[in-house]
Amino acid sequence: xxxxxxxxxxxxxxxxxxxxxxxAQLPATRSLVREYGASPVTVQRALRRLAAEGLVESRPGxxxxxxxxxxxxxxxxxxxxAALRTPRAELARVAGPLQTAPPEVQALxxxxxxxxxxxxxxxxxxxxxxxxxxxxxxxxxxxxxxELRSWFASELADATPGHLSAVTARDVVVAPGSQSALASIxxxxxxxxxxxxxxxxxxxxxxxxAHQAGVELVPVPSGADGPDPDVVDRSLRETGARAFxxxxxxxxxxxxxxxxxxxxxxxxxxxxxxxxxxxxxxxHDFGIDxxxxxxxxxxxxxxxxxxxxxxxxxxxxxxxxxxxxxxPARDRIxxxxxxxxxxxxxxxxxxxxxxxSDPGWRTHLRRLGGQxxxxxxxxxxxxxxxxxxxxxxxxxxxxxxxxxxxxxxxDTARLVRDCAAxxxxxxxxxxxxxxxxxxxxxxLTFIGxxxxxxxxxxxxxxxxxxxxxx
Amino acid sequence: xxxxxxxxxxxxxxxxxxxxxxxAQLPATRSLVREYGASPVTVQRALRRLAAEGLVESRPGxxxxxxxxxxxxxxxxxxxxAALRTPRAELARVAGPLQTAPPEVQALxxxxxxxxxxxxxxxxxxxxxxxxxxxxxxxxxxxxxxELRSWFASELADATPGHLSAVTARDVVVAPGSQSALASIxxxxxxxxxxxxxxxxxxxxxxxxAHQAGVELVPVPSGADGPDPDVVDRSLRETGARAFxxxxxxxxxxxxxxxxxxxxxxxxxxxxxxxxxxxxxxxHDFGIDxxxxxxxxxxxxxxxxxxxxxxxxxxxxxxxxxxxxxxPARDRIxxxxxxxxxxxxxxxxxxxxxxxSDPGWRTHLRRLGGQxxxxxxxxxxxxxxxxxxxxxxxxxxxxxxxxxxxxxxxDTARLVRDCAAxxxxxxxxxxxxxxxxxxxxxxLTFIGxxxxxxxxxxxxxxxxxxxxxx
Numbered sequence: 001x002x003x004x005x006x007x008x009x010x011x012x013x014x015x016x017x018x019x020x021x022x023x024a025q026l027p028a029t030r031s032l033v034r035e036y037g038a039s040p041v042t043v044q045r046a047l048r049r050l051a052a053e054g055l056v057e058s059r060p061g062x063x064x065x066x067x068x069x070x071x072x073x074x075x076x077x078x079x080x081x082a083a084l085r086t087p088r089a090e091l092a093r094v095a096g097p098l099q100t101a102p103p104e105v106q107a108l109x110x111x112x113x114x115x116x117x118x119x120x121x122x123x124x125x126x127x128x129x130x131x132x133x134x135x136x137x138x139x140x141x142x143x144x145x146x147e148l149r150s151w152f153a154s155e156l157a158d159a160t161p162g163h164l165s166a167v168t169a170r171d172v173v174v175a176p177g178s179q180s181a182l183a184s185i186x187x188x189x190x191x192x193x194x195x196x197x198x199x200x201x202x203x204x205x206x207x208x209x210a211h212q213a214g215v216e217l218v219p220v221p222s223g224a225d226g227p228d229p230d231v232v233d234r235s236l237r238e239t240g241a242r243a244f245x246x247x248x249x250x251x252x253x254x255x256x257x258x259x260x261x262x263x264x265x266x267x268x269x270x271x272x273x274x275x276x277x278x279x280x281x282x283x284h285d286f287g288i289d290x291x292x293x294x295x296x297x298x299x300x301x302x303x304x305x306x307x308x309x310x311x312x313x314x315x316x317x318x319x320x321x322x323x324x325x326x327x328p329a330r331d332r333i334x335x336x337x338x339x340x341x342x343x344x345x346x347x348x349x350x351x352x353x354x355x356x357s358d359p360g361w362r363t364h365l366r367r368l369g370g371q372x373x374x375x376x377x378x379x380x381x382x383x384x385x386x387x388x389x390x391x392x393x394x395x396x397x398x399x400x401x402x403x404x405x406x407x408x409x410x411d412t413a414r415l416v417r418d419c420a421a422x423x424x425x426x427x428x429x430x431x432x433x434x435x436x437x438x439x440x441x442x443x444l445t446f447i448g449x450x451x452x453x454x455x456x457x458x459x460x461x462x463x464x465x466x467x468x469x470x
Numbered sequence: 471x472x473x474x475x476x477x478x479x480x481x482x483x484x485x486x487x488x489x490x491x492x493x494a495q496l497p498a499t500r501s502l503v504r505e506y507g508a509s510p511v512t513v514q515r516a517l518r519r520l521a522a523e524g525l526v527e528s529r530p531g532x533x534x535x536x537x538x539x540x541x542x543x544x545x546x547x548x549x550x551x552a553a554l555r556t557p558r559a560e561l562a563r564v565a566g567p568l569q570t571a572p573p574e575v576q577a578l579x580x581x582x583x584x585x586x587x588x589x590x591x592x593x594x595x596x597x598x599x600x601x602x603x604x605x606x607x608x609x610x611x612x613x614x615x616x617e618l619r620s621w622f623a624s625e626l627a628d629a630t631p632g633h634l635s636a637v638t639a640r641d642v643v644v645a646p647g648s649q650s651a652l653a654s655i656x657x658x659x660x661x662x663x664x665x666x667x668x669x670x671x672x673x674x675x676x677x678x679x680a681h682q683a684g685v686e687l688v689p690v691p692s693g694a695d696g697p698d699p700d701v702v703d704r705s706l707r708e709t710g711a712r713a714f715x716x717x718x719x720x721x722x723x724x725x726x727x728x729x730x731x732x733x734x735x736x737x738x739x740x741x742x743x744x745x746x747x748x749x750x751x752x753x754h755d756f757g758i759d760x761x762x763x764x765x766x767x768x769x770x771x772x773x774x775x776x777x778x779x780x781x782x783x784x785x786x787x788x789x790x791x792x793x794x795x796x797x798p799a800r801d802r803i804x805x806x807x808x809x810x811x812x813x814x815x816x817x818x819x820x821x822x823x824x825x826x827s828d829p830g831w832r833t834h835l836r837r838l839g840g841q842x843x844x845x846x847x848x849x850x851x852x853x854x855x856x857x858x859x860x861x862x863x864x865x866x867x868x869x870x871x872x873x874x875x876x877x878x879x880x881d882t883a884r885l886v887r888d889c890a891a892x893x894x895x896x897x898x899x900x901x902x903x904x905x906x907x908x909x910x911x912x913x914l915t916f917i918g919x920x921x922x923x924x925x926x927x928x929x930x931x932x933x934x935x936x937x938x939x940x
Contacts (some may be wrong), residue, residue, distance in 0.1 A: 347787035
């Protein structure tokens with residue numbers, strides 16, 4: 001009977017606790033006795049029961065309180081695995097090159113230029129001005145700010161020969177960064193389960209976006225000069241693929257830079273198969289010994305879907321990229337962008353436009369080319385002198401990275417760990433391959449914050465190789 | 471012979487033109503005569519041929535120039551239709567509510583508060599400060615800035631009763647706006663072709679995101695009090711769906727606000743089927759006569775995936791939203807976000823954090839509630855007096871919209887056109903239905919920029935109805 005009573009009181013108090021804030025004091029025993037018409041002993045039994053359940057704690061002489069500390073044993077989310085099923089593709093939660101290194105580390109694994117290589121003053125001024133202008137509280141059109149679209153179009157139109165019809169602002173779709181642009185391009189151009197040709201090795205972010213879109217990847221080997229046009233032709237024919245993703249200029253990771261003949265031959269193969277070439281011009285602003293000549297400037301048949309981003313060259317905070325495409329392809333891509341994010345922050349678009357319209361932007365790019373040359377040469381020299389086991393097939397004429405081949409049989413994961421233990425972060429080449437890596441590679445960025453430490457870092461890499469091959 | 475010669479000259483000049491800038495002057499006839507060893511007549515014939523092809527234009531007495539004006543007939547992109555195939559789902563390129571109205575229009579179709587309802591001073595100050603700080607040139611973690619994630623978590627944890635385990639910053643994934651968050655949630659929780667329960671009518675952006683994800687929509691009728699829990703239960707059972715997308719608080723468009731019992735019953739059905747409730751708390755900051763009590767605060771089993779955005783209440787330029795989810799579901803969503811956009815601009819995250827951390831934010835929200843009440847009441851009164859044909863079942867206790875039913879048989883597209891012709895933009899309810907509309911509805915926002923014009927606008931709507939039913 002008193003057990004029943006205490007259960008009744010406990011039920012009432014559980015409902016009370018459920019709506020109470022953590023730390024709230026329960027009514028005094030005296031008033032509970034009155035409220036429930038029960039003895040003090042029965043009320044105490046109910047309170048002990050709630051304490052055992054972890055819902056309250058009593059502080060002798062003060063009162064009983066809703067537990068502020070949450071139950072130690074976490075909830076069980078096992079049921080979710082039935083609802084979620086096996087994932088279609090394994091998406092890395094945080095890719096290696098995105099990992100943030102502690103400041104004391106020699107970080108050669110990442111791909112984002114630091115503040116010393118950015119037009120920092122221009123960026124801050126442009127953002128400050130945008131914060132005071134209309135863009136701070138307005139919503140731009142889904143395809144992007146007209147002035148910014150015009151700028152992206154004019155950059156490509158300026159490189160277009162006179163006999164070809166140049167792109168216009170209408171062909172431009174602004175996206176919040178090149179990763180979002182890639183995701184939309186793949187979704188818009190290639191249905192799930194359908195084939196997509198892709199260089200191997202290639203940018204890991206593109207691999208992630210392709211996995212997310214659920215397309216079937218068809219790797220096309222790509223070496224120091226880019227892919228073999230005959231292999232592109234054969235792969236398009238064999239698979240029925242209608243799209244080929246490539247980085248014709250300063251490719252990440254290989255540094256390959258297609259010459260004019262190669263570019264025309266690949267374009268011819270793409271045209272012959274009624275297909276798209278997705279040209280990821282990621283390093284447009286990172287020319288060192290050569291300038292980028294976009295393939296998109298030599299096609300007005302809508303075969304090249306062109307992607308250019310300002311995130312890496314202006315600031316990682318300015319997530320602004322552009323897709324330039326013509327015909328129905330452009331409409332599909334815009335439709336996907338609208339469904340994915342409706343529009344891109346007008347503040348970021350306005351600030352990006354101010355930066356690239358400033359005369360200081362060209363000055364910055366010239367200075368940047370010199371900085372990149374100096375750092376590239378320093379890292380190349382350091383590796384050649386202190387890490388002879390790492391073979392550099394190409395000294396890239398632009399971009400941000402070196403791609404070095406390790407002795408056959410090297411365990412790259414172990415090598416990365418061994419280097420990290422010595423304070424040097426490098427990236428295993430494996431992440432850049434759409435299938436098993438063709439060989440053991442390292443990707444090393446030459447925009448790490450401490451160029452003076454390159455020789456030491458190279459020696460660390462060599463020692464780590466020696467641990468496996470010594 | 472001279473025909474052959476002119477063809478040879480034309481071929482040579484085409485190559486020259488191809489690499490020339492628009493407007494460049496061709497070599498003089500005299501020098502072409504010399505270069506090609508041809509007569510002036512033959513050179514002229516070649517030039518006329520190029521002019522006929524649209525490649526050059528001659529200015530008598532001046533010279534011949536590469537055409538600056540591109541060919542009038544555009545390229546043919548017909549081949550793309552074979553490559554692109556029929557789209558999986560028709561994605562609207564620019565949805566009705568996103569269309570930008572000219573300033574002279576009474577715009578009751580849209581859903582974004584204008585500057586008069588935004589914390590404009592806070593936004594500009596926060597953006598200006600962020601432009602000067604580290605966030606302007608740095609890259610934040612993929613899941614979002616830790617401090618901002620903590621803020622989102624604490625907002626929900628503060629509403630969580632003491633006996634439940636509250637969410638932490640780890641459960642929060644920052645996204646660039648709620649549309650992007652929705653797209654990721656649907657992709658992460660529901661495989662293509664699998665069913666997703668969704669209220670009918672519901673937010674058109676959610677319908678777009680669901681179409682993009684390729685899921686099968688299962689409409690659940692939802693009226694003034696929200697959906698019938700028995701129908702939710704039956705639909706989950708019949709379809710095997712493992713997720714239900716809903717707006718339990720101030721639903722867009724109906725204004726429905728679930729009471730505590732309704733919320734518990736729907737949650738119970740969702741739990742019983744091992745499913746997720748995707749709670750889109752879009753109007754958290756837009757309470758008028760009631761506050762939002764998130765369902766997510768009453769679930770610690772990982773069943774509620776919670777979405778909250780700051781875009782509408784802080785500024786359309788600050789595309790910042792948060793998904794709060796637990797267990798493997800959170801990991802899947804983060805994986806999709808990383809593949810989709812890698813990270814969200816740290817500048818926008820920093821500015822958003824500054825705004826909501828400022829004491830002025832609470833002051834703003836209180837003032838905003840009053841402004842919304844005043845405008846809602848004005849529009850309701852105007853419609854009741856001047857547009858009696860429009861039936862308002864619910865006067866919403868929060869949100870930004872009214873949902874009015876038109877006489878049966880109204881052609882909503884024609885009504886929208888007729889109103890627009892009189893300078894009043896309204897939105898046909900059709901866009902909020904995942905299937906055929908259950909009846910003819912209009913959605914009218916009460917945050918239009920000209921409240922004094924509401925009576926006139928209401929009269930316009932009534933006249934337009936009269937044109938069809940008079």
